[in-house]
Amino acid sequence: MIIPFTLTCRSQVLFDLKDSTTIHLKNTIFENNTPQISKIVFANDKLIFTEMDKKSVNIFDVRTNTLKIFKPELLGNKVMFFDNFDVTETDIFVVSKSLMKIYQVNHGGELISSYSLPKKNSKYIDMRSFSYSNTLKRFYFLNSRLFNEKYLNKRRQKSINFFSKNDLIIEIDSFFKPHNFFGFYDSLYIKNITPHSYRTSFVTDQKNVLLFSQNLSHSIYYVNLDNNSSKNLNFPGKYIILKDNEIPVSIMPYKRNEDYYNHLIRSFHYFDLVILNNINLCFRIYTDATIDTTENLVIEENTLNKKKLCVQPSERLLAQKDILVKKPKYVQIIDYLNSQLIFDGTFPFKGTFFLSSRSETANSFNTFQWNKDKIVIYHYSVSN
Numbered sequence: 162m163i164i165p166f167t168l169t170c171r172s173q174v175l176f177d178l179k180d181s182t183t184i185h186l187k188n189t190i191f192e193n194n195t196p197q198i199s200k201i202v203f204a205n206d207k208l209i210f211t212e213m214d215k216k217s218v219n220i221f222d223v224r225t226n227t228l229k230i231f232k233p234e235l236l237g238n239k240v241m242f243f244d245n246f247d248v249t250e251t252d253i254f255v256v257s258k259s260l261m262k263i264y265q266v267n268h269g270g271e272l273i274s275s276y277s278l279p280k281k282n283s284k285y286i287d288m289r290s291f292s293y294s295n296t297l298k299r300f301y302f303l304n305s306r307l308f309n310e311k312y313l314n315k316r317r318q319k320s321i322n323f324f325s326k327n328d329l330i331i332e333i334d335s336f337f338k339p340h341n342f343f344g345f346y347d348s349l350y351i352k353n354i355t356p357h358s359y360r361t362s363f364v365t366d367q368k369n370v371l372l373f374s375q376n377l378s379h380s381i382y383y384v385n386l387d388n389n390s391s392k393n394l395n396f397p398g399k400y401i402i403l404k405d406n407e408i409p410v411s412i413m414p415y416k417r418n419e420d421y422y423n424h425l426i427r428s429f430h431y432f433d434l435v436i437l438n439n440i441n442l443c444f445r446i447y448t449d450a451t452i453d454t455t456e457n458l459v460i461e462e463n464t465l466n467k468k469k470l471c472v473q474p475s476e477r478l479l480a481q482k483d484i485l486v487k488k489p490k491y492v493q494i495i496d497y498l499n500s501q502l503i504f505d506g507t508f509p510f511k512g513t514f515f516l517s518s519r520s521e522t523a524n525s526f527n528t529f530q531w532n533k534d535k536i537v538i539y540h541y542s543v544s545n
Contacts, residue, residue: 174503177542178511179525184208184223184536191221191228193533202248203527203538204519207268209253215242218255220270223538229270233257244288248519249295249367256288256302263300278337285331285339290433292365297386300333301371303361304342324350329361330373343389347378353410357424362433364443367519372443372497376430377408381445383497392500399505400491401429403450418474419460422481426453426488437526439519441498442543448488455480494526496543503543511539 186192196219201210208221220229231253233241246255252273255264261283265273278286287303294301329344350359363373369386379397384390409424432446458477474482492515494504508514512528516538524543529536 173545175544176504176510177544179540179542181511181540182223182538184221184538185226186534186536189226189228195531195533198531200246201529202246202517202519203529204248205250205268208536209246209248209268211243211246215244218243218246218253218266220253220268223536231255231264231266231270231272233260233264245291247291247293247365249293250519252295254291254293254300256291258283258286258288276337278333282333282337282339290361290363292363292371294365294369294386295367296369298335299340299386300337301363301365302331302333303363304328304331304344321351330363330371343384344373344382347375347380349377349405349408350375353405353408356411357409357415357421358428358430364434364436366436366439368440370497372434372436374431374434374445376432377428378431381434381443381495381497383500394495394497394500396493396495396502396505398429398431398447398449398491398493400489401447401449403427403429407450417460419455419477419481422478422485423453426451426481426484435515435517437494437515437517438522438524440523441496442494442503442524442526443497444492444494444515446490446492448490451484451488453481453484455484496524510541512537 196210197213199211199213199215201208206223208223210219211217216232218231220231233243241257241259243255244258246253251267253266253268255266261278261280263276263278265275267273285302285304287305290303292301324346327345328342329346330342331339332341332343334340344361344363358376361373361375363371365371365386371384371386372381373384374381379395381394381396383392383394409427411424415421427450429449430447434443434445436443455477458480460475460477491506492504492508493502495501496503510528512530514528516527516529518527526541526543528539528541
């Protein structure tokens with residue numbers, strides 16, 4: 162089945178549904194038990210995923226319908242968690258901030274080795290984005306420079322200095338020493354100082370290309386890790402109406418949760434980048450700004466600067482969160498190798514959503530649907 166989409170950029174792109182793979186879940190622990198997936202990757206006929214509680218990495222073999230579960234070690238009586246994982250052609254690298262460890266696991270779920278990260282490096286490492294280069298033998302993390310919103314908003318020059326640095330991503334070598342810092346904020350942050358959406362995300366493929374972007378940036382920055390060359394892929398979302406100079410700006414620190422969520426609602430937002438096929442395609446989701454219709458509802462008495470336990474969310478805050486969840490979501494598919502936007506719109510394919518893959522097949526991608534008794538993986542190709 163061929164699905165044509167005429168794009169506003171230049172030409173017509175064809176998405177061809179080649180075939181599908183059905184995985185039956187009968188007599189497995191997932192029969193009638195659909196997991197709440199946090200991250201999922203398809204590699205060598207394995208579905209590798211973590212659930213929202215991040216207590217284990219699950220490796221489901223689609224050929225044999227068998228499941229391997231890798232769990233972190235216990236630290237006393239405490240339950241430890243995994244923060245993230247990355248997949249190569251042969252191994253899975255799992256990271257845990259609480260244990261300050263990296264685990265190397267094969268696709269069969271067997272532990273190959275574990276590495277302890279020096280505690281002195283903990284101040285640099287944010288594991289929400291994490292990648293491993295199998296050829297360079299290097300790990301990539303977000304740099305966890307502390308972001309003190311109150312401090313920055315009161316001191317304009319400190320804010321400018323913070324957003325002007327070129328150190329968002331930290332490269333750690335095989336000896337677990339910081340090898341390099343790189344990556345920068347979009348100039349929009351220096352102009353507007355908008356700390357409500359400053360997160361950076363990045364991904365790598367197995368050709369040593371690293372891509373990074375921010376929540377309020379239309380750009381995706383392409384870095385070749387072999388020679389440090391870079392380029393800017395600027396693709397504003399077709400359905401974003403709000404202009405950059407209309408983004409709400411926090412002149413003073415947020416005093417209430419409702420103020421913070423008001424700005425989130427009234428801003429556009431790009432979510433994290435995800436690699437689609439390990440060689441030339443990635444995607445990202447975005448939302449546009451909308452109206453905060455909750456201004457007449459009851460707000461909470463406490464402020465963000467006061468620490469109170471078990472505070473019941475206000476009527477307004479609950480309504481604001483509901484608005485954010487219901488914002489229309491759009492997806493962009495980008496051919497980053499050829500610097501082309503090949504799709505921008507609502508998700509039109511079979512399945513629930515994209516399935517990130519570590520197979521090196523150019524101009525192809527997968528989607529998936531997880532039902533109570535089966536998983537269906539749909540295989541698409543892309544052509545002009």
